[in-house]
Amino acid sequence: MRNNYVTFSRNIFIPVTNICRNACGYCVYRACSQEAAYVVGTEDVLDLFRQRGAATEALFTAGEQPERADALGSLFTARVAEEGFDSLTTYTKQLCQLAIQHGLLPHCNLGVLTREELQELKEVNASMGLMLESTVELEAHVKSPGKEPAVRLQMLEDAGRLEIPFTTGILIGIGETQEDRIRSLETLAAVHERYGHIQEVIIQPFLPKPATVMANASSPPFVAMKETVRAARRILPAEVAIQVPPNLTSPKALIELGASDLGGISERTIDYINPEAPWPTEEELSRKIAPYELRERLPIYPRYIKKGWYSDRIKPLIARYAEGTGLRRKSH
Numbered sequence: 001m002r003n004n005y006v007t008f009s010r011n012i013f014i015p016v017t018n019i020c021r022n023a024c025g026y027c028v029y030r031a032c033s034q035e036a037a038y039v040v041g042t043e044d045v046l047d048l049f050r051q052r053g054a055a056t057e058a059l060f061t062a063g064e065q066p067e068r069a070d071a072l073g074s075l076f077t078a079r080v081a082e083e084g085f086d087s088l089t090t091y092t093k094q095l096c097q098l099a100i101q102h103g104l105l106p107h108c109n110l111g112v113l114t115r116e117e118l119q120e121l122k123e124v125n126a127s128m129g130l131m132l133e134s135t136v137e138l139e140a141h142v143k144s145p146g147k148e149p150a151v152r153l154q155m156l157e158d159a160g161r162l163e164i165p166f167t168t169g170i171l172i173g174i175g176e177t178q179e180d181r182i183r184s185l186e187t188l189a190a191v192h193e194r195y196g197h198i199q200e201v202i203i204q205p206f207l208p209k210p211a212t213v214m215a216n217a218s219s220p221p222f223v224a225m226k227e228t229v230r231a232a233r234r235i236l237p238a239e240v241a242i243q244v245p246p247n248l249t250s251p252k253a254l255i256e257l258g259a260s261d262l263g264g265i266s267e268r269t270i271d272y273i274n275p276e277a278p279w280p281t282e283e284e285l286s287r288k289i290a291p292y293e294l295r296e297r298l299p300i301y302p303r304y305i306k307k308g309w310y311s312d313r314i315k316p317l318i319a320r321y322a323e324g325t326g327l328r329r330k331s332h
Contacts, residue, residue: 302326
């Protein structure tokens, strides 16, 4: 039976680096010049943690395999070395440890990682993520080796074998068809049936960005979002939440079709992937989805708390924040 509430989480959004080996046709996150490139410093991250407000999640994102970025890989390596580390994984692991010390549960979405890297990060993460985007090869990804479907599916399966609570999703409107979306959802359902680790699937619409290859492309019509959410609820196991981003779409109509989560919102940081789309406040969300109730969750879903799919490193924070249902205590 479906819950009578819709969930969300409060986070601090930390973009570790915008240096990326991929060059997707729709992306403004990736640095295209040395002047625009950055690796966030430890002190800047600590400043964010100190201003975290009511957040319980530290969401870490990064360009994929920045060491292998053609023009800027050496810049990334040098800047990480200045912080005292030798890779994205080792540096982000340290940032995760600092997040835990400041009362935040880390969630890393760093692009494609090896099984060894996933294993290293598992102990300091409540959950992790990687968008599948699509199971078909698309023109938008022609310069993005990390967007090959088989490469991303390999990581999804590795995360399942390691029992990492996982977030994934599909991006709609980047050249795929509705039949392609259905096949992608069926693939995700099959992966979850094997490993049981997918806690949520995001249905995210493409928004055209200036100065990108797809700047003149159109966003998918809302009917495509509705059709995809409806299909997702039919295809995915009932325990897998369907997430729709409330800063990119109209959530209530999608909730009525089966969406049950609105993702993370931040009081302190922007959406660095879609910087033109501000987060709604909790009060705005509540008004938008009424009469559905809005409930706050942690970055690890209740059933994985119940299963004990988390390390001793984050156990005290889960005990502090989670009520008996696994959602966030209302007293915090």
